[in-house]
Amino acid sequence: MNLMYKSTRSAAIQVTASEAILKGLSPDGGLFVPEQIPKLDLSLSEIAKMSYQETAYEVMKLFFTDFTEAELKDCIHKAYDSKFDTEEIAVIKKADDAYFLELFHGATVAFKDMALSILPHLLSVSAKKNQINKEIVILTATSGDTGKAALAGFADVENTKIIVFYPKNGVSPIQEKQMVTQKGNNTYVVGIEGNFDDAQQGVKVMFHNKELAEKMDKAGYQFSSANSINIGRLIPQVVYYIYAYSRLLKNFEISRNEEINITVPTGNFGNILAAYYAKQMGVPIKRLVCASNENKVLYDFFRTGIYDKNREFILTSSPSMDILVSSNLERLIYQLTGEDPIQTAAFMESLATDGTYTITEEMQAKLSDFAGGFADEQKVAKTIRRIYELDGYIIDPHTAVAASVSHTYQSASGDQVKMLIISTASPFKFTRSVMNAISPKYDSMTDLTLIDELSGLSGVKVPQAIEDIRSAKVLHTTICAKDKMQEIVEEILKI
Numbered sequence: 428m429n430l431m432y433k434s435t436r437s438a439a440i441q442v443t444a445s446e447a448i449l450k451g452l453s454p455d456g457g458l459f460v461p462e463q464i465p466k467l468d469l470s471l472s473e474i475a476k477m478s479y480q481e482t483a484y485e486v487m488k489l490f491f492t493d494f495t496e497a498e499l500k501d502c503i504h505k506a507y508d509s510k511f512d513t514e515e516i517a518v519i520k521k522a523d524d525a526y527f528l529e530l531f532h533g534a535t536v537a538f539k540d541m542a543l544s545i546l547p548h549l550l551s552v553s554a555k556k557n558q559i560n561k562e563i564v565i566l567t568a569t570s571g572d573t574g575k576a577a578l579a580g581f582a583d584v585e586n587t588k589i590i591v592f593y594p595k596n597g598v599s600p601i602q603e604k605q606m607v608t609q610k611g612n613n614t615y616v617v618g619i620e621g622n623f624d625d626a627q628q629g630v631k632v633m634f635h636n637k638e639l640a641e642k643m644d645k646a647g648y649q650f651s652s653a654n655s656i657n658i659g660r661l662i663p664q665v666v667y668y669i670y671a672y673s674r675l676l677k678n679f680e681i682s683r684n685e686e687i688n689i690t691v692p693t694g695n696f697g698n699i700l701a702a703y704y705a706k707q708m709g710v711p712i713k714r715l716v717c718a719s720n721e722n723k724v725l726y727d728f729f730r731t732g733i734y735d736k737n738r739e740f741i742l743t744s745s746p747s748m749d750i751l752v753s754s755n756l757e758r759l760i761y762q763l764t765g766e767d768p769i770q771t772a773a774f775m776e777s778l779a780t781d782g783t784y785t786i787t788e789e790m791q792a793k794l795s796d797f798a799g800g801f802a803d804e805q806k807v808a809k810t811i812r813r814i815y816e817l818d819g820y821i822i823d824p825h826t827a828v829a830a831s832v833s834h835t836y837q838s839a840s841g842d843q844v845k846m847l848i849i850s851t852a853s854p855f856k857f858t859r860s861v862m863n864a865i866s867p868k869y870d871s872m873t874d875l876t877l878i879d880e881l882s883g884l885s886g887v888k889v890p891q892a893i894e895d896i897r898s899a900k901v902l903h904t905t906i907c908a909k910d911k912m913q914e915i916v917e918e919i920l921k922i
């Protein structure tokens with residue numbers, strides 16, 4: 428049976444998985460969601476015997492039903508190969524009385540690789556399936572990690588171009604260096620004078636610009652999105668939750684059907700939503716703890732039922748979570764309304780015009796699967812130092828937000844169910860914040876020296892992706908005002 432996808436904002440739209448992957452966003456501005464969340468057809472004990480790639484196939488075949496077995500397996504094997512520095516692909520480490528799921532063993536040492544290594548292949552198969560003869564232009568706004576992971580995924584993939592916008596002063600120096608040194612004849616990187624939300628907004632406006640779409644069409648181009656709203660990114664993220672649970676089983680850390688809690692450092696709400704999908708597929712997850720940094724819109728939302736982006740935007744040491752509009756939350760809102768597209772569209776309209784909306788009490792009552800928490804900069808630094816001193820394990824600031832919130836959640840609630848903390852970036856991408864948290868003596872050292880210091884301290888080899896940027900040449904220097912994004916795109920595409 429074919430699983431179809433519908434829009435969160437109107438009942439009229441129904442597309443196949445490959446069409447949803449190609450389009451990214453629904454034409455009505457809504458997000459595509461599966462008509463229902465499929466149940467796993469294997470037990471978790473059976474999955475415990477499988478590799479990451481085999482698990483990926485078992486999960487994705489349930490969602491991408493219009494792909495053949497050969498197509499899907501081909502995508503999976505091209506994505507999860509030796510670009511990852513471990514055969515396990517995702518690795519569980521024990522520290523601080525919790526399990527850390529390290530999702531940063533891919534090409535760009537960030538968790539975005541988990542989905543962005545496969546998206547280009549899913550897109551390319553989807554284009555063939557739908558007889559698309561246009562060149563696909565990937566337009567992406569990034570708060571740091573997505574940009575590089577998308578660039579790496581799409582570089583020199585035939586019939587694609589990728590244009591990445593990032594906030595000029597809103598990413599770490601290493602993140603910026605990673606992006607502006609990207610090779611590939613089809614890659615473009617642009618810094619904007621604004622924050623991540625400005626970049627994301629600019630991209631959204633271009634996606635909805637009919638005139639631009641016509642111009643593109645004439646020139647043989649079609650937009651698609653690599654942002655975490657694309658189901659071609661969301662679904663591959665469900666895989667590692669199922670895989671992680673099955674590894675805990677395999678290693679006798681938990682017993683069959685034992686419930687676990689999961690804390691996810693959250694920005695755009697994609698990663699934690701994937702965990703929620705895994706729970707609905709049958710993984711015994713008790714509670715999903717949504718961890719925010721000082722941009723704690725989601726924490727306030729879970730506490731009060733009011734989503735309100737009208738507040739100061741704070742730059743923190745966890746830039747990939749510096750977000751005031753979490754796009755993927757719309758999919759949860761849609762579920763909370765009982766899949767009512769009219770109500771969902773009204774909330775999103777209110778968000779667009781007033782920057783806020785309030786969900787009903789009935790909807791709020793359905794939020795009990797979630798808990799929210801936030802960590803300020805001081806707690807993040809303290810957590811990094813504490814876990815290093817306790818176990819010699821060094822985590823990056825995003826993961827530290829989650830580790831701090833996990834602690835606060837456990838002591839406030841008394842909930843002692845085993846905790847899986849999602850580790851989303853290598854500490855080597857954020858050496859400055861990480862090393863300063865451990866000791867003030869690193870203050871005077873250069874970023875490049877800190878890389879070696881961190882390696883010595885943690886006993887972890889410097890990842891190849893970090894070694895590479897030490898010597899790489901800057902290839903992208905374009906900077907633009909936040910209201911000039913479309914002009915830049917037209918210039919790049921010569922339209």
Ligand SMILES: *Cc1c(COP(=O)(O)O)cnc(C)c1O
Pocket residue numbers: 537538539572573655692693694695696697698699747748825851852
């Ligand atoms: C993107 C990102 C996040 C946030 O993930 P979402 O899916 O946007 O919630 C957290 N940490 C890091 C390092 C990231 O790159």
